[in-house]
Amino acid sequence: MSARIAPTLRSMPLRLTLALVALFALVFLVTFSATYAISRNAIERSLNDSLVQEMAGFRAAPSAAALAALVRSQSTVTFPERKILSYLTPDGLIAGNAALLAEGEGFRVVVLDKARNPDAAAIDGEYYTLSERLQGGLMTIALSAAPIARLHETFVRVLIFALLPATAIALGAGLLLAGRSARRLAEIEATLDRLTAGDLAARVPALRGRADELSRIGARIDRMAVAQEQQMSALRRVSADIAHDLKTPLQRVVVLLNRLRETRGLPAAAGDLAEQTSAEAERIVAIFQALLQIAQIEGGSPRARFVEVDLGLLGATFAEVYAPTAEEAGGALHFTPPEGQITVEGDKTLLGQVIANLVENALRHTPPGTPVTLAVTREGGRAVLSVADAGPGIPEAERGNVLRRLYRLESSRTTQGSGLGLSLVAVIADLHGAELTLADNGPGLRVTLRFPPPRSARSSAPSDRST
Amino acid sequence: MKILVIEDDRTTGSYVAEGLREEGHVVDLVEDGRDGLIRASATPYDVLVVDRMLPGLDGLALVKTLRGALNQTPVLFLTSLGGVDDRIEGLRAGGDDYLVKPFAFGELSARIAALARRPQVAQEQTVLKAGDLTMDLLRRKVTRAGQEIDLLPREFTLLEHLLRRKGRVQTRTMLLEAVWDISFDPQTNVVETHISRLRAKVDKPFATELIHTVRGAGYRIEA
Numbered sequence: 001m002s003a004r005i006a007p008t009l010r011s012m013p014l015r016l017t018l019a020l021v022a023l024f025a026l027v028f029l030v031t032f033s034a035t036y037a038i039s040r041n042a043i044e045r046s047l048n049d050s051l052v053q054e055m056a057g058f059r060a061a062p063s064a065a066a067l068a069a070l071v072r073s074q075s076t077v078t079f080p081e082r083k084i085l086s087y088l089t090p091d092g093l094i095a096g097n098a099a100l101l102a103e104g105e106g107f108r109v110v111v112l113d114k115a116r117n118p119d120a121a122a123i124d125g126e127y128y129t130l131s132e133r134l135q136g137g138l139m140t141i142a143l144s145a146a147p148i149a150r151l152h153e154t155f156v157r158v159l160i161f162a163l164l165p166a167t168a169i170a171l172g173a174g175l176l177l178a179g180r181s182a183r184r185l186a187e188i189e190a191t192l193d194r195l196t197a198g199d200l201a202a203r204v205p206a207l208r209g210r211a212d213e214l215s216r217i218g219a220r221i222d223r224m225a226v227a228q229e230q231q232m233s234a235l236r237r238v239s240a241d242i243a244h245d246l247k248t249p250l251q252r253v254v255v256l257l258n259r260l261r262e263t264r265g266l267p268a269a270a271g272d273l274a275e276q277t278s279a280e281a282e283r284i285v286a287i288f289q290a291l292l293q294i295a296q297i298e299g300g301s302p303r304a305r306f307v308e309v310d311l312g313l314l315g316a317t318f319a320e321v322y323a324p325t326a327e328e329a330g331g332a333l334h335f336t337p338p339e340g341q342i343t344v345e346g347d348k349t350l351l352g353q354v355i356a357n358l359v360e361n362a363l364r365h366t367p368p369g370t371p372v373t374l375a376v377t378r379e380g381g382r383a384v385l386s387v388a389d390a391g392p393g394i395p396e397a398e399r400g401n402v403l404r405r406l407y408r409l410e411s412s413r414t415t416q417g418s419g420l421g422l423s424l425v426a427v428i429a430d431l432h433g434a435e436l437t438l439a440d441n442g443p444g445l446r447v448t449l450r451f452p453p454p455r456s457a458r459s460s461a462p463s464d465r466s467t
Numbered sequence: 468m469k470i471l472v473i474e475d476d477r478t479t480g481s482y483v484a485e486g487l488r489e490e491g492h493v494v495d496l497v498e499d500g501r502d503g504l505i506r507a508s509a510t511p512y513d514v515l516v517v518d519r520m521l522p523g524l525d526g527l528a529l530v531k532t533l534r535g536a537l538n539q540t541p542v543l544f545l546t547s548l549g550g551v552d553d554r555i556e557g558l559r560a561g562g563d564d565y566l567v568k569p570f571a572f573g574e575l576s577a578r579i580a581a582l583a584r585r586p587q588v589a590q591e592q593t594v595l596k597a598g599d600l601t602m603d604l605l606r607r608k609v610t611r612a613g614q615e616i617d618l619l620p621r622e623f624t625l626l627e628h629l630l631r632r633k634g635r636v637q638t639r640t641m642l643l644e645a646v647w648d649i650s651f652d653p654q655t656n657v658v659e660t661h662i663s664r665l666r667a668k669v670d671k672p673f674a675t676e677l678i679h680t681v682r683g684a685g686y687r688i689e690a
Contacts, residue, residue, distance in 0.1 A: 240520065240547070240548055243547040243548050244520045244547040246547075247547035247568045247569065248476045248479070248547065248568070250568070250569045251476065251478075251479045251568045251569040251570070252476070252478045252479065253569070254569040254570075254571070255478055255479060255482040255569075256478075258571070258572065259482075281569070285569055289549050289567075292548070292549065293549070296552065305552075305555070317647055317648070317649070318653075320621065320647075320657070321647060321649065321653055321655050321657040322653070322655050322657070323657075324655065324656050324657055324659075324660035325654075325655045325656060325657075328656070349650050349651060352649055352651070353651060356651075356653040360653070360654055
């Protein structure tokens with residue numbers, strides 16, 4: 001669950017919405033609290049003013065007895081839940097509608113409850129009191145703080161019925177909008193992914209709603225994709241034209257050489273020459289074909305065509321196919337099959353060419369009889385293909401160079417080969433997202449392709465990409 | 468067989484046409500895509516040989532149009548392009564086979580023969596025969612003159628493929644595609660090696676040869 005929420009929280013529109021709603025709630029709470037404090041203050045002040053005013057009425061009594069009589073008479077018409085009058089006479093008697101014993105003069109806030117005043121059932125809650133020494137006794141007046149409680153209650157109600165629904169509505173609407181823009185962003189992202197993967201026909205789906213930034217970005221991506229597609233098709237047309245223009249005379253050469261070889265009464269030496277020329281023509285074709293293929297793959301061969309390829313099975317096929325050639329050279333081609341099935345997402349023909357080129361290279365650039373090992377293994381969830389030989393190897397400084405097109409080591413100038421085998425391996429590895437390494441096999445060369453982990457494993461593993 | 472060759476390069480076109488005529492086929496040669504489409508639609512042919520890049524109308528569009536008009540004549544594409552995508556594109560457009568230039572005539576001839584008789588191959592057949600050789604596909608048993616022959620799985624597949632196409636030439640690349648499922652040409656003699664192993668088991672101990680080498684083309688089983 002948390003894995004699903006985490007990327008959602010990383011969404012910008014959602015974060016903005018949450019921040020906005022939080023800010024709105026905060027501002028509301030601050031103003032609300034301030035209003036409450038001011039209102040409460042005003043009520044408190046008016047309570048205290050009333051206390052002072054009431055006290056002034058009793059101050060006029062000429063004696064303690066008169067005051068006690070006044071308090072008693074007032075008490076009969078005063079409800080103790082609203083107002084409490086209590087006079088402690090100098091001789092220790094209490095006059096009033098309840099007994100309130102203050103510890104001294106001045107304003108106080110006291111909490112009275114039924115437990116402490118079992119005789120006065122109505123007395124309950126907070127009271128604001130004022131005590132003053134009058135005529136040798138202590139006069140205390142208490143006013144119920146019920147207005148403040150009512151204010152509190154009102155504010156809580158307002159909070160519940162106004163703030164919470166407003167926040168919820170804002171949050172809901174925000175999430176809805178954020179979700180919409182997140183969906184549109186996801187569509188744009190998916191389109192970009194497809195474009196990157198070589199599917200140049202991918203377009204951002206028509207976005208509903210107003211022409212905002214997202215639709216504008218979408219339109220621009222589409223324009224870019226169209227331009228790229230046009231460039232691509234122009235490039236394809238050019239390479240097709242070149243191929244056609246070169247292949248046509250090459251085809252003629254092959255045709256003419258065939259006619260020459262079939263000519264009756266041809267001197268043996270001439271036949272040999274024709275034979276050799278045919279072989280050279282074949283080499284030209286091979287080099288040209290490899291160059292064309294590299295250009296096509298680099299020009300965005302669609303990965304959409306990828307299927308699950310059983311790498312172990314492919315390795316076994318090519319081990320079998322090259323076994324006779326290796327034996328002829330007096331060596332042996334060993335194949336280490338994987339434990340269980342190892343599959344990669346890829347193009348079967350191109351992966352086959354990778355294996356073919358690597359094995360051919362190993363057989364060609366090592367002394368006759370050198371053993372070659374082809375292995376398909378698993379390395380921490382990644383499929384690994386490697387071809388190793390015990391030949392002379394490639395000096396470390398040269399390892400980067402041999403991946404370059406038409407580059408050949410000084411030592412292999414005289415051997416067969418187009419100088420394109422490893423370049424083709426490199427572009428095919430790149431197309432498959434595989435990591436290609438050339439290492440010392442001590443002695444010899446070890447070429448390794450590490451394929452990316454399968455997609456199902458990739459999504460559960462922590463990824464550094466924010467897709 | 469009646470074959471239409473649509474190829475804009477005159478040297479290649481006439482070489483193909485002459486070669487096929489020498490083999491006894493009736494061949495029409497057209498150099499323009501639009502003319503080719505008109506001919507192919509008007510006349511029933513057994514096989515069409517179509518270059519992919521043609522003036523007038525390119526080969527892909529030509530074959531797509533034909534297939535759209537429910538014309539199912541087998542098509543062999545000739546192409547200068549040999550990429551994986553090109554191959555798939557060609558087969559998707561309705562081509563039945565694909566040959567990359569430059570090609571040897573033997574290869575072309577063998578592939579045309581394979582195309583023309585394609586629908587007649589009985590896939591359900593469980594016993595294949597050639598002379599005194601019998602292959603039981605259900606029991607995976609091969610016998611010749613009553614004598615059982617032990618074959619490795621790949622040798623069995625190779626022999627089965629040749630037997631199913633008895634009398635027709637199968638080239639090296641056709642065998643690589645059918646038996647090893649490899650659609651490019653690795654520089655190896657795996658086909659030759661397997662054929663010679665097969666011969667050692669199937670032909671050598673017996674009086675007559677069943678597996679014949681066709682010079683410059685490939686192999687064929689003929690009783």
